[in-house]
Amino acid sequence: MEAALLYLATMLTLAGVYACLALGLNLQWGLTGLMNFGGLGFLAIGAYTAALLTAPESAQPGAAHGGGFGWPWWAAWPLAALAGALLALPVGAAALRLRADYLAIATIGIGEILRLVVRNEDWLTGGPLGVPGIPRPLEGLGEPAGQFAYLGLVLLVAAGLYAMAEATARSPFGRTLRAIREDEEAAKAVGKNPGAFRLAAFALGAACMGLAGAMLAGFFKFMGPDALDPVTATFLVWVMLIAGGSGNNRGAVLGAVLVWAIWAASDFLAAQLPGEAATRAAYVRLFLIGLALQLILLHRPQGLLGERPGR
Amino acid sequence: MIEFLNFYLIPGLVLGSIYALAAAGLSLVYGVMRFAHFAHGELMTWGAYAALLAVGALGISPWLALPVAVLATIPVALAADRAFYAPLRRSAPAVLLISSFGVALMIRALVYLIWGPTPESYARGFTPPLLLGEIRIQQRHLVILGGALLVALAVHLLLSRSRAGRAMRAMADDPDLARITGVPVAGVIRLTWAVSAALAAIAGVFLAVDTELTPLLGFNVLLAAFAAAILGGIGRPWGAALGGLILGVAEELSSYPWIGNAPLLDPSYKTAVAFAVLILVLVVRPQGLFRGMG
Known part of the structure; x- marks a missing residue:
């Protein structure tokens, strides 16, 4: 019974992290029409910022990484969000002045370069050995209470981001973003600077992804290159948002929870298969996410919950 | 000096001509x-x-397997267009981009399923x-440079001399004008996919000859191809x-001990x-x- 509850808590914690990623992408793509295919990069910089600030100094001399300041999580997580935003600013400033597809191309570069940095800069990230011993917030409460408390914390952060995203969407700022997305010339004509608004939305979404990275690092208690997979960190989040309904924050959260449930269930089922078949099942699943994305685009482009008409 | 030529400039030109083919198809x-x-x-x-399949089954060299690669790749591009892109033709470019991203995942998954994740070589x-x-020049490098030149020449002749090529350029310049002046739009689109897929397949085989085959072979140079375009x-x-040629040379020269x-x-x-x-x-x-489209 307790094992089942712990498994459920694990799944829900990850669903909460995905909800934050999907809310961030919704700010960028759903509200503003910015394509970000480098979600992994923003997740990674947030994860490593939190990891290096909160982990204790690395013990073994052979496997050293940078940082290790032993900060409390509540001091490190805001900086992880800030790191995400800071990564977004220069790239966004260069790519956003032009067509939307140039940003999509540039963000692929962000994802790839962050992966290279994580793998190669051993002095900072520990290279392939990663950063071990990241303390999980609230684990002082002991097993299993600590895990449930952490789930509560993640859900609280996700709820906070949801409230922030809703407030943004309803604010004059959010209305301007939608106006720029729908008709840039008209927005310019009423004196709005599309470049600056887009950049702000891009950075805000990136901050959500950085924060999601910090929560992931705390959950795994370890961060290394193998914990960062573009399939789950970037592609899956796109499917979540498109399935749930881009432009709608509730849709983003619903898509994150539903798609994650399907993903986790298929993982569970695949694990029951014998060795070789389990590997192949992972590829079949990759094929199916691509196909699912197509079918939604073709048959229900607005997703489960479409964007509600603006107020 | 001679070391610079042998180990940096020539490999740069080889990589550059592979990028050139990939980027031309993309563009x-x-x-x-x-x-x-x-x-x-x-x-x-x-x-x-696909070329690996032919090399393995027929025992031929990868150069002779190029037609197989081209013939195997064109139907994939045409099928993706028919099934997924054509119904979205009137949507925003962003939607088509996301759709192509889904197609990329599907093709990648098929490669993993058929050939597995282990790197292979011809x-x-x-x-x-x-x-x-x-x-000193590797024989394969010589073939890649010559082959890329021939392919570029063929594409140039197609675009500048043939009726189909002129229709393609007309579509690129002004799709509405092309349509009302009677350019067969559906045919031009099919031809575009065929030429682009052929260029992609050739670039893929060249890249795999120069390095090794992995399921991420092409994805790893996608950013470079876009940057070149x-x-x-x-x-x-x-x-x-x-742009591809410049980028390939720049990449190799970046690791020269300047x-x-x-x-x-x-x-x-x-x-x-x-x-x-x-x-x-x-x-x-x-x-x-060169002034690209706005």
């Missing part, structure tokens, strides 16, 4: 279809693995380089080819060169070397 699709085709890298991978063993005085002015195949004895840029960061070039072009000359 062609962008010009006619007006969206960034994210599955182009996976088309390269598909072509390279031939094992060592071929001694040719010596021309002090210049934008550098050359997006929608302009010749510009893209020149200052002191260490490589200027650690070779594991070669991908970053494409990214840096992309950002630089976007900031300094967003229309590219």
Whole structure:
């Protein structure tokens, strides 16, 4: 019974992290029409910022990484969000002045370069050995209470981001973003600077992804290159948002929870298969996410919950 | 000096001509279809693995397997267009881009399913380089350079001399005007996909000959191909080819020990060169070397 509850808590914690990623992408793509295919990069910089600030100094001399300041999580997580935003600013400033597809191309570069940095800069990230011993917030409460408390914390952060995203969407700022997305010339004509608004939305979404990275690092208690997979960190989040309904924050959260449930269930089922078949099942699943994305685009482009008409 | 030529400039030109082919195909699709085709890298991978099948089954060299690669890749591009892109033709370019991203995942998954994740190569063993005085050049490099030149010439003749090529350029310049003047739009679109897929397949085989086959072969150079296409002015195949050549040389020269004895840029960061070039072009000359489409 307790094992089942712990498994459920694990799944829900990850669903909460995905909800934050999907809310961030919704700010960028759903509200503003910015394509970000480098979600992994923003997740990674947030994860490593939190990891290096909160982990204790690395013990073994052979496997050293940078940082290790032993900060409390509540001091490190805001900086992880800030790191995400800071990564977004220069790239966004260069790519956003032009067509939307140039940003999509540039963000692929962000994802790839962050992966290279994580793998190669051993002095900072520990290279392939990663950063071990990241303390999980609230684990002082002991097993299993600590895990449930952490789930509560993640859900609280996700709820906070949801409230922030809703407030943004309803604010004059959010209305301007939608106006720029729908008709840039008209927005310019009423004196709005599309470049600056887009950049702000891009950075805000990136901050959500950085924060999601910090929560992931705390959950795994370890961060290394193998914990960062573009399939789950970037592609899956796109499917979540498109399935749930881009432009709608509730849709983003619903898509994150539903798609994650399907993903986790298929993982569970695949694990029951014998060795070789389990590997192949992972590829079949990759094929199916691509196909699912197509079918939604073709048959229900607005997703489960479409964007509600603006107020 | 001779070391610079042998180990940096020649490999740079080889990589550059592979990028040139990949970027020209990408730019062609962008010009006619007006969206960034994210599955182009996976088309390269598909072509390279199709050639592997022919090399294994018939015992031929990868060069002779090029037609197989081309013939195996064109139907994939046409099928993706028919099933997924054509119904979205009237949607925003962003939707087509996301759709092509889904196609990329599907092709990649098929490659994993059919050939598995382990890297493969066409031939094992060592071929001694040719010596021309002090210049050492790998035989495969010579074939890649010559082959890329021939392919570029063929595409140039197609675009500039044939009726179909002129229709393609008309579509790229002004789709509405092309349509009302009786350009057979559906046929031009099919031809565009065929040429782009053929270029992707050839670039994929060349890249796999020079390195090794992995399921991420093409995806790993997608950023470089886009950077080259934008550098050359997006929608302009010749510009893209020149952009590819410049980018390939820049990538190899970035690890030359320009200052002191260490490589200027650690070779594991070669991908970053494409990214840096992309950002630089976007900031300094967003229309590219040759005025791309706005």
